Amino acid sequence: EDQVTQSPEALRLQEGESSSLNCSYTVSGLRGLFWYRQDPGKGPEFLFTLYSAGEEKEKERLKATLTKKESFLHITAPKPEDSATYLCAVQQWGGNTGKLIFGQGTTLQVKP
């Protein structure tokens, strides 16, 4: 069964304390892996797309990496405004290629 699992479920960090979020996936024919940020009561905001193992993408304090089985979202020196739920999603080849399968998300809280 196609599955996306994120860990930890929740993460509390002090401002400046770097950490990583994990997204493990089991899907047939990975077309792309996506990271989104979701603030409470809002729709997801696109962060990154990764297509192949070894690929890395960076944006400000965030860096996403991809292997054949998992992806990491590294947060370097986070600030309180980085507090949000981070969602990982995968897209498969074949069938409904636009469909995204989401993980449960990691809720990050960064304290000043």
Next chain:
Amino acid sequence: GAVVSQHPSRVICKSGTSVKIECRSLDFQATTMFWYRQFPKQSLMLMATSNEGSKATYEQGVEKDKFLINHASLTLSTLTVTSAHPEDSSFYICSGLPGNTEAFFGQGTRLTVV
């Protein structure tokens, strides 16, 4: 990134009534749009794929007669929750793919059925 606008952001309706939610792509044409549902503390689950000019494709377990989808133009898809009941209360979110890769999401609609 592309802009998807969803309206309304919040709606409260009485049990048994119908509610329409609009999803517009503001800066791209969307032949396909997607409707998701999100329960509290849970992730997004795809409900249906909306296809411009043709019938929507529903995911397994989603009642097509309860969740009516219309995609009459390249920039507008609507989701109508018919005969709403309290268990339909949820956060509904639409998305579009401007380049057939990254999905961009609307702001979401919080539906409360009383």
